Amino acid sequence: AQSVTQPDARVTVSEGASLQLRCKYSYFGTPYLFWYVQYPRQGLQLLLKYYPGDPVVQGVNGFEAEFSKSNSSFHLRKASVHWSDWAVYFCAVSGGGSALGRLHFGAGTQLIVIP
């Protein structure tokens, strides 16, 4: 069955520092992977998505993610964090078979940005 693990419930970084949020997935076959962001009191918004091809995917607001089949990972990165990036980040994998199109979400990582 498909699943996603985000091992860090909370990450704290200084403004201007680089960022990596970790995501590990479990999926039989080639996965379709997503990163969503949830700003306070809002719904989720898509940051980027991966489907088979270039392992490095570019997203909005300077975010990128790298897919690794050998490590079953899809980590999110940003070179320089801004205070406005304070949010919860969710990694998700798209299901197949009878669950086609369904997203399985990780528990989320709260990003805290300190000045």
Added chain:
Amino acid sequence: DMKVTQMPRYLIKRMGENVLLECGQDMSHETMYWYRQDPGLGLQLIYISYDVDSNSEGDIPKGYRVSRKKREHFSLILDSAKTNQTSVYFCASSLSGGAYYAEQFFGPGTRLTVL
């Protein structure tokens, strides 16, 4: 303007009362979803609707039912609400639920408290 709307945004009910959560979208998307979000659990799929009167259970359907009589509108119903249904509920839509890579668009959420 592509949008998913949810009403109400906040709701307080007593245990045993019926609850109706409404969701609308203006993108003519075929597929719509209801999720609940609880701390540490990410988003869990309650129901998915592939089109009018074509609904399927998600991962946690017990205690919920849905109704979709128009493509742009999807309702979540709690008959005799329970305190453990206190949560934040999100509606989402996508152009095609049959595609691995279909982006889901999320509403702002409804915060439900059952006393």
